Amino acid sequence: MTTSWIEEPPRRTPVIAQVDVLVAGGGPAGIAAALAAAREGARTLLVERYGYLGGMITGARVVAILGVGDGNRPIAKGITEEIRQRLAKLGGVHGVVDTEDEETAEFRRSGDYRVDAELFKWQAAEMLLEAGVRLRLHTLACDPILREGRVIGVTVESKSGREAILAAVTVDASADADLAARAGVPYDNEPHEVTLGMTVSGVDTARVEAFRREQPAAYDALIAEAKRLNGGVLPGASRRLPGLDIANAEALTRAEIIFRREAFAALLYLREHLPGWEAARIVETYPQLGVRQGRRIHGEYRLTDEDLRASRHFEDGIARLGVYFPDWGPTYRLRGLNYDIPYRCMVPKGVDGLLVAGRSVSSDYRACNTLRLIVPCFCTGQAAGVAAALAVELGCAPRAVPSGLLRQALQRQGVYLG
Ligand SMILES: Cc1cc2nc3c(=O)[nH]c(=O)nc-3n(C[C@H](O)[C@H](O)[C@H](O)COP(=O)(O)OP(=O)(O)OC[C@H]3O[C@@H](n4cnc5c(N)ncnc54)[C@H](O)[C@@H]3O)c2cc1C
Secondary structure (H helix, E strand, O other), rough: OOOOOOOOOOOOEEEEEEEEEEEOOOOOHHHHHHHHHHHOOOOOEOOOOOOOEEEHHOOOOEEEOOEEEEOEOOOHHHHHHHHHHHHOOOEEEEEEOOOHHHHHHHHHHHHHHEEEEHHHHHHHHHHHHOOOOEHHHHHOOEEEEEOOOOOEEEEEOOOEEOOOOOOEEEOOOOOHHHHHOOOOEEOOOEEEEEOOEEEOOOOOOOHHHHHHOHHHHHHHHHHHHHHHOOOOOOOOOOOOOEEOOOOOOOHHHHHHHHHHHHHHHHHHHHHHOOOOOOOOEEEEEEEEEEEEEOEEEEEEEOOOOOHHHHOOOOOOOEEEEEEOOOOOOOOOOOOOOOEEHHHHHHHHHOOOEEOOOOOOEEOHHHHHHHHHHHHOOOOHHHHHHHHHHHHHHHHHOHHHHHHHHHHHHHHHOOOOOO
């Protein structure tokens, strides 16, 4: 008989910090949240499970910062613009995003930009430290500490052991709503596709091209077989593995194994058979599996696809942004559609002391295709940070922060509200 559970003995956990605002997760949403909270005067601490900041930007090399514009012009300001300017001074911004896709080409004029991932890691940490944020890297946020339906802090695990951090307000910027889920906030979590990015080098493209010209049929057959081995793409191209539950470590493990096994199978096949690929190597698979969608909390408002199609605006809007990749099929028109993100999307149902920022805010599946872009994540992060600091200052629950005050403070921080 196997044992299905164990009882853990009660334990004393040292409290290593008592702060106004605790931010869990150092991706775009977490960085923005911590910066914004500290700049409003809150004692702020950020915990990040890895040794660097940036989330998908740096860990999965998602360096195209999309969602700056509304199809006609750049509109996102605030931290989106501050980071662009800061990195640009160091040569870390590589122009607007260029795309061959006709439907999205108009976004070229909208100010989307690419960043240098290594400069981003460095500068994100420096910005946080300059703002007075206390940083704790290599630290996993584990369980929310709950008292009467209110989150009063979080337990963390690291090389230092199990510790607790107490906070007046916790911002869950883990991308997967890890803390909200464990606090009992209801959520949706449909299976979605994941990507493991990788860099391939050593391909002699001139020789490949010559072979293609000389023996087109043989070339096509070799490429078709390599793609068959690797889920439909050549090694190095962006591959999507569908149907994955991001809240399941077994599924994540399987994905890591499949991506590497099949990419190497295709690579070894091409090395052996396709002239020009003899010296090809996978020089790096990126540290973080690229997850597009995971848990989305049920908040006080659920932003819907219909809201985006209708360019809907809200009194508690914390940012006005352009609609992007809404997944409406070939007929969608992007130009000029814009929307507000209501503050209520970040306020979880039924639990106090907690705000959620980043791609797991309250939305439907389709609206999340727009909300999960980096710029909206910067925006929900910035708003969560400001709201958390205001809740501390006013001595109220985050859900009771008056949206008028929140919007004024966001405007002072340079956020575009329309
Ligand atoms: C393959 C792919 C391509 C994409 N392409 C684009 C694109 O071109 N442009 C664009 O704008 N967007 C793109 N996106 C979307 C975008 O990158 C993400 O949706 C966005 O980064 C989400 O930001 P976030 O802050 O919510 O989460 P993340 O960027 O995932 O950051 C979350 C952070 O929290 C940390 N963390 C998680 N759990 C814990 C925990 N329990 N304790 C402590 N730390 C924790 C993580 O290590 C990470 O640093 C892409 C996404 C993928 C997967």
